[in-house]
Amino acid sequence: RYSYFAVIFAFLFNTLVYTGSRWIAGKWPHHNIETAADRMIPFFAPSAAVYLGCYLFWAVNYILIARRGREEWFRFFWAHLCAELICGVFFVLMPTTNVRPEVSGGDLASQLVVLLYQLDPPQNLFPSIHCLISWLCFAGVRSDRRIPLWYRGFNCVFALAVCASTLFLKQHVIPDVLSGILLAEFTYAVALRTPFYRPLQRLLDRESRREPLAERERN
Numbered sequence: 001r002y003s004y005f006a007v008i009f010a011f012l013f014n015t016l017v018y019t020g021s022r023w024i025a026g027k028w029p030h031h032n033i034e035t036a037a038d039r040m041i042p043f044f045a046p047s048a049a050v051y052l053g054c055y056l057f058w059a060v061n062y063i064l065i066a067r068r069g070r071e072e073w074f075r076f077f078w079a080h081l082c083a084e085l086i087c088g089v090f091f092v093l094m095p096t097t098n099v100r101p102e103v104s105g106g107d108l109a110s111q112l113v114v115l116l117y118q119l120d121p122p123q124n125l126f127p128s129i130h131c132l133i134s135w136l137c138f139a140g141v142r143s144d145r146r147i148p149l150w151y152r153g154f155n156c157v158f159a160l161a162v163c164a165s166t167l168f169l170k171q172h173v174i175p176d177v178l179s180g181i182l183l184a185e186f187t188y189a190v191a192l193r194t195p196f197y198r199p200l201q202r203l204l205d206r207e208s209r210r211e212p213l214a215e216r217e218r219n
Contacts, residue, residue, distance in 0.1 A: 003066035021091035030097035044168035045109040061137035078197035131180030
């Protein structure tokens, strides 16, 4: 139960950071930080399956991390929120963009990419939130010996596959990917070594206790 309200809060916070930064800096000059190595990476539409499949990956790992215990969950959750807040600062102070290819194929993968491009314009790229959350999910389970080794290994492989998919789909460039991974490692390391998460834990614990109390009062 202690994770329910936190997950709702995370979704709202992510929406606030993503849409709020676009509202502030959407019409400001944007910088293309594409590298020569990025231009050598081919476009590969089928990687959309990994890019979109990461949402299920995140959901499963959130459940596993929440089941590790209250302290582990709130350390992870603090790292998540702190990392997204830092992303929001970068989105406003250093707006970036990239050049996307024309996608004309009639296959399902190409149509998914066309839809993705329509829903997600090339803004808010550095750091990559897709790579950030995927790597943070891996970091949250990699030291838990109660989770089978094969699944922890799968987490690493899938997180890397998500990072690769952002490049193959031309959603992000290499600096976006690397900064997302480094930011995940930094904020999670701070969360594990400091008590900074405790005020957030107290706040969300208080809110999560209000929900069942309000439900009992209605009944």
